[in-house]
Structures are given as C-alpha cells and as structure tokens.
Amino acid sequence: MSNTRSAAVIVIGGGLHGSSTALHLARAGVPALVIEKNYVGRHASGVNAGGVRTLARHVAEIPLALASRELWYRIEELVDDDCGFEQHGQIRVAENEADVAALQERLRLMQSLGYTHETWMDADELRALIPRIAPTVRGGLAARDDAAADPYRTTLAFRRKAASLGARFLEGVRVHEIKREGGQWAVATNDGVCTAPVVVNCAGAWADRIAAQWDEPVPMQPISPMMLVTLRMDHFLDPVVLGTGRPLSFKQRANGTVLIGGGRRAWLDRDAESTELDFRELGAGARTVCELFPHMKEAVVNRGWAGIEAAMPDEIPVIGASLKREGAFHAFGFSAHGFELGPIVGQIMSELVTQGSTAFPIAPFNIGRFSKT
Template sequence: MTPAEAGRSADLLVIGGGIHGCSTAFHAAQRGLKVIVIEKDSVARHASGVNAGGVRRLGRALPEIPISERSMQIWYGIADLLDDDCGFQVAPQIKVCETEEELDRMRARAASVRAMGFGHEVILDQAELRSYLPAVAPHAVGALASLRDGFAQPYRTTFAFQRKAQSLGVRFHEGLAAQRVSREGRDWIVDTAEGRFRAPVLLNAAGAWGGEIAAQLGERAPVEAIAPMMIVTARLPHFCDAVVGAAGRPLSFKQMPNGTVVIGGGIRGNADPRTNLSEILFPALQRTAETAADLFPIMRGATIVRSWSGVEGRMPDDIPVIGPSARHEGLFHEFGFSAHGFQMGPGTGAIMAELIATGQTDAPLAPFSIARFASQDASTTH
C-alpha cells in the first residue's frame, strides 16, 4: 500500500459531514477507531446548519423517545464533552393549545408517553401556561410542555463535534463527493475525485442524499428532499423564555438573548438536491409569521430582517433510518431525520459508534430499520 493509499484507509468511513456524521465520527474515535469523513460540500452545509436549533424531546414520534432521552443526557453535559457549550441553554419547550379539543389531544399524548415510562411531557393549564408565557394571547387554553428541553446553535454544535473528532485523529475531506460505493473483499470502497477510500465499515450519513447511497447497494430508502424555512425578526422587548410551538398549526419560535425572534415550524420551501439549492416561498413564510402574531400579539408589526432555508431529507413515515444494513455486513445507515434530527445528533452518534465498535447496542433501533421500506414494497405486490 502506497502512502497515499494508506492515508485513504481507515476502520470506518463516514459519508456525510452533518451533525450525525460528525457525532458518530467523534464517538467512534473515542472508542479507538480510525475514522475518515467524506463530505461533498462542507461540514454543516445543509440540514445541520440551517435548522432552528431546537433541543426538543417534546412531541417526538413515540419510537424516537428513548433515543431522544439518551441524547438529552449528553446535551446536559455538552460543554464538558466538546470543550464548547454550543450555545446550549435549557429552556421549556411548550406546545400551545388554542382549543379544548387540542388540549384533550395533548392530554392523551402525555398519557401515552407516561405509559412508556417517560415523564418529561406535562400538561399546563391556562394559569400555568401564562406563568411561563405571560405574553401569550388570551384565547390560549393550556399547553403540552417539556420543561427541561432547550435550544443550541446548530453550526457551532456541528463544528464543535468536528473539532473534537479531529483532535482524536479523525480526518475530514470536505468538498469531495462520494461518486461510487462498492465492495472489494472485506472492504467498502468509496471512489472520489481524490482517489479510492477504503474501510471494513461504512456509515451512510448523507442526509437528503442518503437514499442515493443506499440505492447503489441495493437498499431502498425513499428520501424526499425538503426545504425547511426560517425567519428572524428585528429585536423586540423581552417577552419569551421558552421555545414555543402550536398544537393545531405549524409553528416553532424562540426569542434569542439579543431580543431577535427565530420563527420556523414546518413550513417548507422547494428543495433541489441535484443542485444543492433551496427556494424560499415567502407567502408560506407569511403564514408562519401570522401564526406567531396570533399567539403573541407583541409580534404584530415585527420587522423580518432575514430568512433562509436548506436541504433536508424526509422519510415517508417522518422517522429516520438508523442502524445496520438489512443486506450487507459492515454497512450502517443514519439519515432521513425529517427536519427534527438536531437534538438526536449526540445520542445517535453515541449509539451508532457503540454498534459499530462492539456489534451491539441496547438502543431500540428496530423501528428505524431500512428494511421497513423493503417490506412495504413486498406488501404492495401481493
């Protein structure tokens, strides 16, 4: 093996430099693995850098809750882990109910979470809601809340994982696309413009492009490219210490320490994964802003100073693909987080590193198997 070839070989190849790829690379290096990360653009270029930064357990799909809870414990110690607090702040996540029907649905939701053995989701009556959100509109009747969730800075967090991984010897190759993935003996081969990279283990953490990598290896993962949109207002007087959503309408917003308000919540633009571009749809953003103003009258007349969007991968069932390949030894997947993967990044990285290094994990990954899409195909042909 030539020196150049030696520099392109490792124990683990990671395709994708978002928070999940960087977190897994870091945790794998902690376990003594030699790791190379290949990123076609730059670290945190897509979903990991353009999301709202919510560190949220609230309202997650039930199968995600155990992983989200494990990740939350890492978030609480993120400053010590990464030598950077990542802008993380503990703050209530509150989903406001505007009708009694919505509040009844949230009560049922909280009961389902308690039945799983988790107690982080609680119901706030109208008075309790106002104690957390004094500026909320009078018609709000209550809320579902997770009081020790929070928020962080997405770019800063992903870069912190990258820096810490690099300090442990992880090599990052940015601006380098994985052109072809194949198997050669016991090794996985990734062909790039800089030559061939090889390792016995390959992790597909390619986000909206994860389905293309999986398809090269005969595994179906129907990823849809979406473009979550965000807006930021000019500074407002302090009125909110929580991350706020709505039970009946798309919304997520928070007031930053400098007084600006970041607003998102599921309204999407247009995404084109072939060109890396996303398009902001301003009429849709206006509806999001109107929802914020309905719930918080202080927002009426707020000036929007900037907006952005980015390319994210969404799965048909809105939960990610996490775990081993259903067909190939030494192949793992970690993508398709459907616009809510930021909080899970530290936890999924730790879980995947554990699985890759030891061959086992106690994390309940069965609901996230890529095999669920193959079984769907089979069921439609009968």
C-alpha cells in the same frame, strides 16, 4: 488528495450525525475519515431551529431522545463548547378545544407508557410564564427540561472535537460510487478513491442514493424547512413555543432576535443544492406568530433561509446496520427533527461499528421496514 486514502471507518456526510459518529468512534479509539461534499453543517445540521426537544416525539424515538438529552446536559464536557445550550423548556400550546383534546390524549398516552417528561400546563401558569402570549391560549403540553442550542456552532464543535481525537475530514469532496472489493469498501470520489472495511451512510438528503447502491432502496423525500429570524427585540420569551393544530416553532435567542420555524417548506432542487423560499407559506407562518404573540406585528424580519434534509414517510429515521452489505451502516432520514438526537446517534453508530450491537431500542428504525419482500 492522494489517489488512495485508507481508514478504519469512512463516514459519508459531515453533518451533526456524521460528525457525532466520528467523535464517538474517536473516543473508542477508531479514527474515522469523514467525507463531506460541501462543508460541515451546510444543510440540515447547520440551519435548523436548534431544538433540544423530547416533547411530542414519535414513541419510537423517546428512549433515544431522553438519552440524548442527558448528553446535551453535559455537552461542554463532550465537545469543549457549550454550543449555545440554554435550558428553558419547550411548550406545545393549545389554541382551541381541539388542540386541548389532542394534547390531553397525548399526555394520557405518555402516562400509559410510563413517561413523565411531558406535563400539562394550564392557561394561568402558561400566561404567568409567557405574559406576552395571546390571552385566548388554553394551556399547553410542556417538557420543562427541554432546551435549545446553536445548530451550526454545535456541528462545528463536534467536528473540531472529533478532529482533535484523530478523525479526519475531507470537505468539498463528493462521493460517486461505493463498492465492496475483497473485504474493503472502495469509495470513489471526485478526488480519488478512499478505502475502509466499514462505511457509515450519514448523507442526509442524499443518503437514499447510497442505500440504493447497496440494494436497499428507501422512499425518502428531500425537504427544505424554512426559517426566519427577526431583528433584536426586548426580551419577552424564555421557553421554546411550538404549535399544535398549525405548524410553529418559536423562540427568542439570547441576543434578542426571534427565530421562527415550524416545518413550512421551501422549493428545492436537490441536484443543484438550491432552495427558494415560499413567501406565501412564510406569510401564513407570520400570521400564526402574530395571532399567538400580538406584539410581533411590530417585528422586523432580518432574513430567511432553508437547508435541505431527508424525510421518511413514517417520519422516523433509518438507524442501524445494512441488511444487504457487510460493514455498512445507516443513520439518515431524521425528518426535520434530528438535531436533538445527534449526540446519542453518534454513540449508537460507534457501538454498532465497534461492538456489533447497541443496548438502545433501534429496531423501529431498521431499513428493512421499507422492503416490499
């Protein structure tokens, strides 16, 4: 890289939200420069469960999730790749009366707010849809129009499409310091200085360090959700199955393998960017799977992995303009459920940069909610 690179916008972080921001900026005629310290999709964006999920979202996220799902329905038009998108719905199952009560309360809340995307599925209907599920399951809360996709393929598709429209990507380049100098941002990296009037912080589990440089400290925690995948099995499941009283995300992919997640966490070293699987926690997750799907006792686990991502104490992200610095914006802290939001967050960030505002209700995601003053 030459000593100095300039761009209209610099996006820090090449995950799905950074690549989506670059794509939507490019569609608006603004070629961004994306700086990624590893490679696109290395951590949260490439190694998650791939849920295109509006089900059981935080109330503040629902408008964004529903709008993003509409973009997912047309994902091939957006990025020239279907991203492995499969629409079979998602169901949060009730294993006992406490689960039933919790899900029914959730349904009443959705109805009171005018939302109809979550509906109740009784036990007979659930077993008709998923014959291999345990007969003790009492029913579930379903978002029948939800879906799933391939996370790494999706992130690369956004990167490729953005690049085809003029965005530039610097991979293997680490940002050290960001300073405002004479109406421009000077972004110092291990490979020279890049400049732009606007910077977007999409740095995932490292985004708090950038926010701190802008005098906007946040109580962000790096986390490392674990995933398992089995060898191929005969087809038995179409929708994504989620737990209620205990953590579970469970789906069978088109190739027959079964993907198991749910937020159980690995040990991590953020500075070393390394993770270590917690086999005790994986064992607990495996027991949940076998109790819900008894035939899974015969499944063979092929591999396990964990990426590193950012969690906020209120479990919703930071999206919006910096309150302390001109020409600075944030999109991070998606707390293990940001994949579905990727398409719409890129659109929102592009609107904020190019128009100064967005029609989407992003006030709950303001970084100022963590300020003590």
